[in-house]
Amino acid sequence: MSLNMRAEQSTRLAQKMLFGRFVATVTLCFVAILLGIGLMQVYSLDGADKKLLKSMGAEYQRILKYESDDKLIHVLEGNPERLIENAITAVTVSQSTQGKPQYIAGTKQDNIDIPFEYFQADNRAWYQLLLEPHYLTLKLNGQQQDFWLALNVHPRLHLLFMQWLIMVGALALLCALISLFVWRLLATTLSPVHRLAKTLDQASEWSISTPQEDETHTATVREKLTAQDKSCKGESGLAVLNQSLELVHGRLEATITSMDNTLDAIAHDLRTPLSRIALTTENTLGSSQPPSNEQLTNALSDCAESAQQVSGMLNTLMKINDEAASKSSVAFEAVDLNQLMLDVASWYEELAEDRAMNIDVSGLKPCKVSTEPNRLVQVVVNLIDNSFKYTPTGGTIYLTCGPRREGAMLSVGDNGIGIAPEHHALIFKRLYRVDQSRTKSGYGLGLAMVMAMVTSLKARIRVDSVLGQGALFTVVLPGETTMIDG
Numbered sequence: 001m002s003l004n005m006r007a008e009q010s011t012r013l014a015q016k017m018l019f020g021r022f023v024a025t026v027t028l029c030f031v032a033i034l035l036g037i038g039l040m041q042v043y044s045l046d047g048a049d050k051k052l053l054k055s056m057g058a059e060y061q062r063i064l065k066y067e068s069d070d071k072l073i074h075v076l077e078g079n080p081e082r083l084i085e086n087a088i089t090a091v092t093v094s095q096s097t098q099g100k101p102q103y104i105a106g107t108k109q110d111n112i113d114i115p116f117e118y119f120q121a122d123n124r125a126w127y128q129l130l131l132e133p134h135y136l137t138l139k140l141n142g143q144q145q146d147f148w149l150a151l152n153v154h155p156r157l158h159l160l161f162m163q164w165l166i167m168v169g170a171l172a173l174l175c176a177l178i179s180l181f182v183w184r185l186l187a188t189t190l191s192p193v194h195r196l197a198k199t200l201d202q203a204s205e206w207s208i209s210t211p212q213e214d215e216t217h218t219a220t221v222r223e224k225l226t227a228q229d230k231s232c233k234g235e236s237g238l239a240v241l242n243q244s245l246e247l248v249h250g251r252l253e254a255t256i257t258s259m260d261n262t263l264d265a266i267a268h269d270l271r272t273p274l275s276r277i278a279l280t281t282e283n284t285l286g287s288s289q290p291p292s293n294e295q296l297t298n299a300l301s302d303c304a305e306s307a308q309q310v311s312g313m314l315n316t317l318m319k320i321n322d323e324a325a326s327k328s329s330v331a332f333e334a335v336d337l338n339q340l341m342l343d344v345a346s347w348y349e350e351l352a353e354d355r356a357m358n359i360d361v362s363g364l365k366p367c368k369v370s371t372e373p374n375r376l377v378q379v380v381v382n383l384i385d386n387s388f389k390y391t392p393t394g395g396t397i398y399l400t401c402g403p404r405r406e407g408a409m410l411s412v413g414d415n416g417i418g419i420a421p422e423h424h425a426l427i428f429k430r431l432y433r434v435d436q437s438r439t440k441s442g443y444g445l446g447l448a449m450v451m452a453m454v455t456s457l458k459a460r461i462r463v464d465s466v467l468g469q470g471a472l473f474t475v476v477l478p479g480e481t482t483m484i485d486g
Helices: 006-064 070-079 079-083 126-130 154-203 212-219 221-229 238-285 293-324 337-347 347-354 373-389 436-440 445-456
Strands: 090-091 103-106 137-139 148-152 333-336 358-364 365-372 396-404 408-412 462-463 471-478 479-481
Touching: 006 070, 006 126, 006 137, 006 148, 006 154, 070 090, 070 103, 079 103, 212 365, 238 293, 333 337, 333 373, 337 358, 337 365, 337 396, 337 408, 347 358, 365 373, 365 396, 365 408, 373 396, 373 408, 373 445, 373 471, 408 462, 445 462
Parallel strands: 358 396
Antiparallel strands: 090 103, 090 148, 137 148, 333 365, 365 479, 396 408, 408 471, 462 471
16 A cells, blocks of 8 residues: 555545455355355265165165065066166176176166276265265175165266255355445445545645645654555555544644744734834824924834735735635646746846846746746746845846756746755745845745745745855746747
């Protein structure tokens, strides 16, 4: 069983496995019962035939003892119905016939030249009826010659076999009916489990925290589940449901931790503008002299600026949460990636001139990809904003795009201050800012917004950076791409 298997798929597989095991168990039980019944019937038939043969033999032996051989022959020829009814053949063997059996009465055999000594009833085990020719013989000692009674068991075995086949058919029908009933019972009983598994599958596709946060917080859980997965191979598919529950539990823990950290960060980052608003208001209202129009204007400007910071932070947080919860639909369409990057780059031309910076677009290659243009523009804008923020005056920002084997890619790089490797997995968190960037303006939400948008586009993002040598953010977009001549 694999962790990649969806929980609902695993529960339905478990249902099939349980049903298969039940059917196999019932079938084996029925086969064992049928074999047991068949062997018991053969054993009973063998005992009844031996008893019948000995009973008739004892009766005929008395005639030979107290009468004569001719008398027995007369009795047998005069009343053959009893022999025929029981599939018995009476023969005589004498020296005059050179040991060859001579038919007297009873069932007419096509070939009665059988080893009578070998098939004597007292020397035959019951199971030999299934392995060798179906005969039982009994020797009668006459005064002048020997007589043999040969019972052909085959007709009775054939009748027994037909009855056994009827029993097989009846039990097979019963097994089919029971299996149908059990399948319906399993489907009804496991229906809530299937719904739970489906909910778990849906829950695995969304998270309030970003995917990068999930990987950071649930790495231990995944390692644990991988170990469980190796130990659960060969078990029921319900083991995957258990793993899915643990994974969702781990994600919930990660989400709660993320929410707590986010609330702490929000409280920390909102404290400054709110304190400024409170302090400015207290100073203005608490002044012994009525404030002048200029003082009121400055106070209101400070309050408005601080309020705008608070509003901007909250709006961005709400937008990130909306993206993470997939509250807005994503409409994919064909997008000229090269043109989109050029359009966004044109918006920063004046800012680049003011800071004596260069935007290098030589790495842009024409191609089209199916994506959502508005979100993709937001991703590029945030990445370029981030590069401008952490690239000193005179630096360069590099824009590239082009087709890839798995889709298309775009990247935004710079030769700015860079990011230390230990911060690569953390910069996509909400309100997280590297210590060096605390002096820069912003809320620490830009890259969190990028991650949320990239996730909505079913894309991937990675960062390559060395401290002091700039950073490169690469977004890989899925889907087929089309080259554009030019």
